[in-house]
Amino acid sequence: MAQQARIIDGKAVAAELRAGIAREVAALKAERGLVPGLHVVLVGEDPASKVYVASKEKLAVEVGMNSVAHRLPADTTEAQLLAKLAELNADDSVDGILVQLPLPKHIDTGRIIDAIDPAKDVDGLHPINAGLLAGGKNGLVPCTPLGSMLLLKQALPSLSGLEAVVIGRSELVGRPVAQLLLQADCTVTIAHSRTRDLPAVVKRADIVIAAVGRPRMVKGDWIKPGATVIDVGINRLPDGKLTGDVDFAEAVEVAGAITPVPGGVGPMTIACLLKNTLTAFHARRG
Known part of the structure; x- marks a missing residue:
């Protein structure tokens, strides 16, 4: 019987990362009297968004940061939201600004993202940060791709020369994670809904990053034996359980290492x- 894949524990890696951040924040406070400030803006009453924002607040406070959530009513106008962002951009005590998505339909998401100071855009979605990433330069990188890469490096100390297939081409995950894989000297294919013979494309990969938002789409027989699988998908099934984009029960029998859902990329x-x-x-304060 083949050995089962090693499970990449996102909770443990995330806890270790947060502990390191907490130490650094404590040292900054002690040595320079400065504390990083994270401000999250939530518009409306989306239940999932409210849970995410509460979780972000709690963990920011745990690592010693100043954490402020600006909760705005669902009927907030685009102009009012832009005014709030202008205020946060101008406030020197604010280091990070995150606008929780999705926004209500009457607000243009692109215009809102463009209005965030790129130096404070901790979601890494501003076109300037996207451009810096595409050019292989230092900017702020979207959180989920960054977390995916940290988990990948737990499983594979060297990524150089490996073949990676990213399933999904979103601006949030697919494209940025492909750029990060290129920077790590992987050979990268971005696959998507129009890719011909997707199983054969995936089967070539030493690294599979699944980010399509379709439950258990990636089957075990798509996976090359021993490949490392990072499952970014979080899908809620009719019975309320969470599952990824990869059929975990099948893939765990074939892969060399795999992230679970939940408990993989999410905590990262x-x-x-x-x-x-x-x-x-650090970048803002030199």
């Missing part, structure tokens, strides 16, 4: 938000 996303806030703090 918020830990990387805190990491980005610290990065922004």
